[in-house]
Amino acid sequence: MTAITRNLPWFIKDLGVSIVGQKCYTSLVENLNIEDVECLKYSLSKGLGLGIVVGGSIMKVPQLLLILSAKSARGLSLPAYVLETLSYAITLVYSQRNDFPFSTYGENLFLTIQNAIITLLIVFYQPSRRQTNKPAQVAGAAVAMVASGFALYLLPKDTLALCQVATLPLSLFSKLPQIIQNNRAQSTGQLSAFAVISQIAGCLARLFTTATEVGDIIVTAGFALALLLNCVLGAQLWMYWGKVENEEKGHLHGHHHVPPHVPVASEKGKQKEQVDIVVPPVSPPPRYASPQPSGRKWARKVD
Incomplete structure (x- = not known):
């Protein structure tokens, strides 16, 4: 495997050296020394730094x-x-x-x-209250x-x-x-x-x-x-x-807002108000009331 990593193309090697430095590139990439904790931490830090730049x-x-x-x-x-x-x-x-x-x-x-x-x-x-x-x-x-x-x-x-x-x-x-x-x-x-x-x-x-x-x-x-x-x-x-x-809630529901000086009646008050109102009954029409004249005279046929 080291025979491959030590003969990578020049642009890959130059990129790796520019990121982690020659020492860590040789240790981690060319020699595959994964026990080099110092270079591992440094390479991880560099990778995170580049990730932050891209994410930013x-x-x-x-x-x-x-x-x-x-x-x-x-x-x-x-x-x-x-x-x-x-x-x-x-x-x-x-x-x-x-x-x-x-x-x-x-x-x-x-x-x-x-x-x-x-x-x-x-x-x-x-938002502005005045024209700007x-x-x-x-x-x-x-x-x-x-x-x-x-x-x-x-x-x-x-x-x-x-x-x-x-x-x-x-x-x-x-x-x-x-x-x-x-x-x-x-x-x-x-x-x-x-x-x-x-x-x-x-x-x-x-x-x-x-x-x-x-x-x-x-x-x-x-x-x-x-x-x-x-x-x-x-x-x-x-x-x-x-x-x-x-504030937006108040704006959206402003048409349901009741001014503070207008009293709001409770359900009990509404019921009481309905009981106090007396509606006089309407007299039914006479049972044998004579029909109103329609303006046209009808003649009774006598056999």
């Missing part, structure tokens, strides 16, 4: 399709998505400026783009996003490093508005279950990759707290599944 490219697509099909962003918190998008963008710029491998931050590129589109859709579909120019609001929000991206890219590395430290509480607090809104409405609205479950799986995978490749306790704690909050969102999806938002 489609993670928010179901959420986008759900909003577009329903033509509504009900239940989605605008502050939560703004904070989350900012957190993704900071990590993306910081990693790119420091020339990190794309496999360690690639999902942030796709998540930033998808989150930006979702944020614009929330702005567009957000929705296209102008969306255009203004898009310009603000692009300007923020350029500003992040032009920041000095020291300042950008401080922003990266701030992404830990930023990413955590980005979940709180959504959790609070779900609890207040007793509904998750258009929140995508696929996106929430994918984020839970991604946090679990990042905990393993961080512990294997980085070993930074602060980053590990950040992913652990993010996992906890994502699990809270998952629990809310399970508890409020199929429930309609309280």
